[in-house]
Amino acid sequence: MRIALGGIAIESCTFSPLPSQLHDFTIRRGAEFLDRYPFLGKYAGRAEFVPLLYARSIPGGSVEPDAYAVMKQEYLDLLRANGPWDGVYLDFHGAMHVRGMDDAEGDWVTAVRDVVGPTCLLSASFDLHGNISQREAATLDMLTAYRTAPHVDYIETREKALRMLLHCLDHNIRPERVWIPIPVVLSGEKTSTEWAPGDRLYAALAESDAAPGLLDISLLVGYVWADEPRTSATVIATGIDRNVLRREAQKVAQRYWDARHEFQFGVPAGTIDACLEWALAAPEPCVFISDSGDNPTAGGAGDTTIALASLLAHGAPSAIVASIADAPAVEAMLAAGVGATVEVALGGKLDPITCRPLPVRGVVRHLAPGENTEAVLQIGDVHVIVTARRRPYHFVADMQRLGLEPLAHKIVVVKIGYLEPDLKRHAPRAFLALTPGAVDQAIERLPFRRVRRPLFPLDKEMVWSPDV
Numbered sequence: 001m002r003i004a005l006g007g008i009a010i011e012s013c014t015f016s017p018l019p020s021q022l023h024d025f026t027i028r029r030g031a032e033f034l035d036r037y038p039f040l041g042k043y044a045g046r047a048e049f050v051p052l053l054y055a056r057s058i059p060g061g062s063v064e065p066d067a068y069a070v071m072k073q074e075y076l077d078l079l080r081a082n083g084p085w086d087g088v089y090l091d092f093h094g095a096m097h098v099r100g101m102d103d104a105e106g107d108w109v110t111a112v113r114d115v116v117g118p119t120c121l122l123s124a125s126f127d128l129h130g131n132i133s134q135r136e137a138a139t140l141d142m143l144t145a146y147r148t149a150p151h152v153d154y155i156e157t158r159e160k161a162l163r164m165l166l167h168c169l170d171h172n173i174r175p176e177r178v179w180i181p182i183p184v185v186l187s188g189e190k191t192s193t194e195w196a197p198g199d200r201l202y203a204a205l206a207e208s209d210a211a212p213g214l215l216d217i218s219l220l221v222g223y224v225w226a227d228e229p230r231t232s233a234t235v236i237a238t239g240i241d242r243n244v245l246r247r248e249a250q251k252v253a254q255r256y257w258d259a260r261h262e263f264q265f266g267v268p269a270g271t272i273d274a275c276l277e278w279a280l281a282a283p284e285p286c287v288f289i290s291d292s293g294d295n296p297t298a299g300g301a302g303d304t305t306i307a308l309a310s311l312l313a314h315g316a317p318s319a320i321v322a323s324i325a326d327a328p329a330v331e332a333m334l335a336a337g338v339g340a341t342v343e344v345a346l347g348g349k350l351d352p353i354t355c356r357p358l359p360v361r362g363v364v365r366h367l368a369p370g371e372n373t374e375a376v377l378q379i380g381d382v383h384v385i386v387t388a389r390r391r392p393y394h395f396v397a398d399m400q401r402l403g404l405e406p407l408a409h410k411i412v413v414v415k416i417g418y419l420e421p422d423l424k425r426h427a428p429r430a431f432l433a434l435t436p437g438a439v440d441q442a443i444e445r446l447p448f449r450r451v452r453r454p455l456f457p458l459d460k461e462m463v464w465s466p467d468v
Contacts, residue, residue, distance in 0.1 A: 001169055003162070004082070005037065006052035006075055007091030008108065011129065013225040013299025014097055015446060016061035016438040018350050018390075022070060025057045029078075036091065039159045046166055047086075052078040054091060058392065059299040061438075062099040072108060079115050087121045087165045088112055091158065094130015094145075095223035102228045106135035113139050121174075123165035125157045129188055129223045133230040137179035142168065142238045145218035147202045149192050150420055164215050164238070175215060175238050178245040180253045180466050182233040184222075184456045187441055189292060189417040189432065190263040191221040197259040204255060208248040213241030219252055225299055225439050227450045235466075246468050253466035260456050266418055269432040269441070272310045278431055279411050280316065286407045288427035291321075291415045293437030294351070295392075298417060300439045301325070301350035302390025305358040307413045307435060308346070311382050312360075319411040320404055322393035323374075323385035325350065330388045333364045333375040340364050342377070346386070354437050366403045376402050383409070394420040417441075 010020060033054040034040070040049055053075045079088070090112070096104040112122065126132065126145040137143070144160045146153055168175060193202045201219065208217045216238045222231060235253045237245035268278065272291070279287035291307040294300040302325040311319050329344040336342045342364060345357035362379035373388045383404055385393070393399060393414055399406050406412045407426065414423065417439075419430055434441050444458060454462035 001047040001086040001166070002084070003047050003049050003165065004052055004079060004085050004088045005049055005091065006054050008055045008071060008096065009091065009093035010057040010063065011059035011093060011095045011223055011299055012062050012097035013059060013438050014062055014227045015225055016299050016301055017353065018061045018301045019099065020057055020060040020063045020067070022064070022067035024060060025055045025067070025071065027053065027055045027071065029053050037158060037162070038155065043162070043166060050082055052082065059297055061299065062097045063104070065099055065101070068098045068104065072111065076111055076115055079112065083116065085116050085120050086169055087123065088116060089162050089165060090122065090124040092124050092126050092130065094126040094132060094220070095226055097226055097228060103133045103135060103230055106133045106139070109136055109139045121165055121168055123161045125161035126218070126220060127151065128220045130220050131222045131226060131228070131230045131232065132179070132220055132234045132236060134179055137177050137236055140177070142175050142177070142215060143218065143236060144216045145220050147193065147205060149188055149198070150194070150418065152421070160216065167215070173240060175240060176242045176245055178237045178242065178249045178468050180235045180249050180468055182235065182253050182256055182466070183452070183454060183462065183464055184233045184257065184260050185224040185231055185443065185451070186221060186263050186457070187224050187417065187443065188221065188298070189265055189441055192266055192418055195266045197262040201255055201259060205252065208252060211244050211248050213244045214239040214248060217248055217252060219256060224443055225446070227448050229450060229452050231451050232455065249468065250466045257464060257466070265432050267430045267432050269434055272307050272433040272435050275431040275433045276310055276314050276316060276411070280314065282429055284428040286409060286428050287411055288419060288423060288430045289411060289413045290417060290419065290430070290432045291413050291435050292417045292432055293435035293440045294415050295417050295439050296390045296415055297392045298439040300415065300437050302415060303347040303350040304355050304435070304437050305347035306355055307433065308382065308384060309358055311411065311413065312379065316411050317381050318409040319382045319413065320399065320406055320409050321382060321384045321413045322399060323387050323391065323415065325387050325390035327388045329386050330373050330375050333377060333386065334367060334369065334373065336364055338364050338367055346384070351438060368402060374402060376404065392416065395422045396426050
């Protein structure tokens with residue numbers, strides 16, 4: 001059997017002012033991306049796996065149509081040139097938005113089906129923050145999604161998508177799918193699987209796993225910062241007995257709906273000023289604060305200075321801000337050199353709706369030239385990491401290699417939502433700041449216009465029951 005491997009992945013925030021362009025994607029071809037599938041050796045005797053193209057970008061704004069067209073065309077050309085195929089595995093995220101196009105993954109899947117024909121089996125894996133359309137569920141033959149957030153089961157999920165595909169090819173199975181959109185949109189910071197009710201809801205999926213005739217059941221909480229009609233939570237069941245799929249999918253959807261009011265942040269949350277006051281009063285020697293409204297790994301522009309301005313106003317002792325994207329400021333610091341005092345108008349250039357550039361005077365403490373140059377600017381007692389392009393800081397080591405020891409500072413502000421595992425492990429205490437930005441956690445104040453209504457929590461009094 002011959003199986004094609006490849007796909008595309010990005011979370012697209014439609015509220016972001018920063019478009020995602022071709023240069024934002026890392027495109028890997030052929031054997032370059034086989035490291036995503038370390039389990040392939042288990043199945044070497046059963047199929048020939050042919051890697052075509054995999055494109056990935058950190059979350060950002062809507063993808064530019066010409067960039068999407070280039071990547072899609074190259075993938076389809078490779079698919080045509082290397083066929084015929086028994087199966088195709090699509091490695092997706094599930095929340096890509098292309099400017100002027102709804103349901104971009106649905107467009108990609110439909111194009112794949114047109115190339116490979118009706119008999120080839122299509123399998124896909126998704127992030128649980130994907131928004132799955134009816135077109136995707138109808139065109140794919142099978143799919144599965146992560147069950148953890150933060151995501152620690154991504155390798156297992158990719159393997160399950162391939163294992164299902166091989167099983168169905170071996171046994172000549174054409175699976176059924178049942179798709180139920182749940183009219184709920186909540187942020188990942190409230191729907192983590194590490195606390196209630198997310199932990200309980202995802203653990204309960206094991207009950208459905210044992211149902212006869214069911215190959216997979218997936219619960220996706222969706223991606224909230226996408227203003228398009230498919231945005232919602234979703235349940236998709238895949239298997240051979242439609243009655244079983246219907247029963248299990250409705251059960252999972254009803255549980256999620258019933259728990260909608262229970263979702264909460266995993267740490268105390270408040271305004272940035274409130275979080276700073278709590279941090280300064282906390283007995284712990286170091287407190288981490290999430291600057292959640294400008295989280296680049298959710299699609300934020302990464303250049304808002306709201307948290308920095310508040311730190312300076314509070315006279316916070318020994319603090320770190322990770323980070324602010326500002327290429328002109330980085331250039332100015334490179335020109336001045338380490339130890340020099342510089343004056344720059346920091347940030348506020350990519351997301352001017354949220355904030356204006358903040359004039360600051362500080363000392364350049366560290367420079368790390370490279371493809372994405374990083375610099376450390378000390379403003380009073382606050383050390384700010386400034387980058388040429390936005391990037392996340394998910395590891396303590398990311399700051400240590402810039403000469404900063406996070407735990408030696410009273411406050412560490414990170415542009416993030418919930419803390420990623422390494423930060424969470426190191427943080428003596430954490431708060432989540434409900435800062436404004438493209439990925440605002442207060443979703444009721446976002447300018448939604450195209451989502452399907454009614455939709456919780458935008459319409460809190462709505463009633464609903466699961467229907468296939």
